Amino acid sequence: MSMTESQPLLSVRNLQLAFAGKPVVRDVSFEIAAGEKLALVGESGSGKTITALALLRLVGDAQLQGQALFDGRDLLALSERQMRAVRGGDIAMIFQEPMTALNPLMTVGAQIAEVLQLKQALSPAQAWTQAVELLATTGIPEPARRAAAYAHQLSGGQRQRAMIAMALASRPKLLLADEPTTALDVTLRGQILDLLGDLQRQTGMAVLIITHDLNLVRRFADRVAVMERGLLVEQGPVAEVMQQPRHAYTRKLLASRPRRDVLEGPVAEGTQPVLQGQGLRVSYPTPLPGIKGWFKQGEFVALQAADVRILPGRTLGVVGESGSGKSTLAQAVLGLLPFGGSLQIAGQQWQQPAMRNLPHNRTLRRVVQVVFQDPFSSLSPRMTVEQIVAEGLLVHAPELSDAQRQTRVVSVLEAVGLTEAQFPGLLARYPHEFSGGQRQRLAIARALIVEPDLLVLDEPTSALDVTIQQQVLSLLQRLQKERSLAYLLITHDVDVIRAMAHEVMVMKDGQVLESGSVQQVLSAPQNSYTRKLVEAAGVLEQTL
Helix, strand or coil, X not given: CCCCCCCCCEEEEEEEEEECCEEEEEEEXXXXXXXXXXXXXXXXXXXXXXXXXXXXXXXXXXXXXXXXXXXXXXXXXXXXXHHHHHECCCEEEECCCHHXXXXXXXXXXXXXXXXXXXXXXXXXXXXXXXXXXXXXXXCCCCHHHHHCCCHHHCCHHHHHHHHHHHHHCCCCCEEEEECCCXXXXXXXXXXXXXXXXXXHHHHCCEEEEEECCHHHHHHHCCEEEEEECCEEEEEEEHHHHHHCCCCHHHHHHHCCCXXXXXXXXXXXXXXXXXXXXXXXXXXXXECCXXXXXXXXXXXXXXXXXXXXXXXXXXXXXXXXXXXXXXXXXXXXXXXXXXXXXXXXECCEECCXXXXXXXXXXXXXXXXXXXXXXXXXXXXXXXXXXXXXXXXXHHHHCCCCCHHHHXXXXXXXXXXXXXXXXXXXXXXXXXXXXXXXXXXXXXXXXXXXXXXXXXXXXXXXXXXXXXXXXXXXXXXXXXXXXXXXXXXXXXXXXXXXXXXXXXXXXXXXXXXXXXXXXXXXXXXXXXXXXXXXXXXXXXXXXXXX
């Protein structure tokens, strides 16, 4: 939809936002017409989320200047009482992480009903009925039952749908959606985008979507505005900006798609695999209903009949939705779960139960290391860089002196691109003093310090911006070539699989549906579920 000649629904003019006199958003101006979808794009720290929060006056201790005319009224000039009527009424917001945005002590139905009672003055019974109907509108299965569930009892996609239902409860004219699909699997992303698009067409509301996902922008938005360091550097129709970007920063974002730069060709004959698993199976006991539960337990099979093989210097990508068994497979490989079947790492078996800290298993834990999804939560905030990176040496190389350990730490930090010249006092710094990409480099250094043969990469870039993601993937590719590292790459991002993997396994409900070379599986998927994943990622028919 193009801008109409009538007055826009929202007109932001020369918006400025500062904390203690330090500007973080400067002279931002844009407009949104009724029924239009505008994407606000930029990396973390660009100012896009705080701009949206400023429109609702949800940024405490901030100095605001400029105008934000909504239906002819300046949001920045309204009283707090007037703003309370606007928030959740005429303007609603979907937050990035529904698990933290939803109240864990209230059912999702009660939270939606609360909005209806407050904004539409419905009775409790009417509000509950309407809440169930709103959940049904979002396509959530068994809406009456889900309404009585708590946030932790829902999947990620269901929680996001509940957030959307809550935002739509007051029939807003403008919906602010802050990274509404970042934490979701690729197929769920598509479903949520389709849902938002359908609801937007049905209700005629305008949508301001905040994201760093350019594929999402292409698929969803009418126009796009690009922010860099608090400035709006470019805006226009999506097709025009994507095909003919004028600003260097926009071109940089568009060029940040993961690039393939890995060793190709066959491995030398007779090379032994770093990881070899056959018939891997992981199950959990479950209670049985009724009298049966007194005498025996049921069983939930999280992983069944999985075969894996990774050669030195090669990557096996494991892709699938949440609950597919990817992380269960990774935990079995890491020796953190008891498992059935055969599993060898560098020719050695885990001594069952694998999670016991036996001397044999402790030796294997040096061979296989892990890099987690979110470095901020996986790195101890109370330990310095030197303590974090050197920790593995205290267990696996206790014979080293303090000076030898420090030398090894400095060497591995340089290998991942962190040096004293860049960061004075590097070894004495703490994780919070680094950006997300730099923290992930620390996490990689911590894994590399004990010189492993196999790295389990659990969604190593999903929490990062596109430009930082590309840098981390390039680092992993370089380290693999230099050290002949084997990677078990767990991800739901098909673009990352295309850039990194040599072989691919597609998983669903604990089963391996399809496996083979990355070109074979992604270019000509045989299984309908694989085709669905590839199509959702928008990479079908693209060559490697």
